[in-house]
Amino acid sequence: MMSTRPASLPLQIWADAFRNLGRRDWILLRQVCRAFSDIAAKLLFSSIRIFLFDNQGGFDLLPDEEFPALPYHDEERVVLQAERLSTRSWEVLDYLTRNPKFAKLIHTLTIYAFFTTDGIFERCKLLQLFIEVL
DSSP: OOBSOOSSSOHHHHHHHHTTSOHHHHHHHTTTBHHHHHHHHHHHHSEEEEEEEOSSSOGGGSOGGGOTTOOTTOHHHHHHHHHHHHHHHHHHHHHHHHOHHHHTTOSEEEEEEEOSSOOHHHHHHHHHHHHHTO
16 A cells, blocks of 8 residues: 655755656656655656657657657558557546546647648547647
8 A cells, every 4th residue: 555655855845856866766756655656647747748649640740759760761660659648648648538637737738740641539638638738
């Protein structure tokens, strides 16, 4: 069972200390106690990147850090990675529309999108997110 109180230091001091840790550590902190989980959630989710692609191109829009070991000439692997990112992004968008508390943690939302079609569904889903949550 998760404890609800960390040691007697003020939460702001814990938050300042945790900023120096990395993403993997923040994920682990979410399992320590409720107070640490709340601090780590703010660090983990303050900035979110969404990737929306129809697998017909536009992969050059993807940031290099998403493909550190994938040469762009290996198109099959690039497409698979883009599909994974796009699928995960839709899951995150869906979660944001259903969980306003989580959405309030986000300070920066960056969207990378490329469609060879009109992308009506994608536009409607994003509009729903902005109207309902943000």
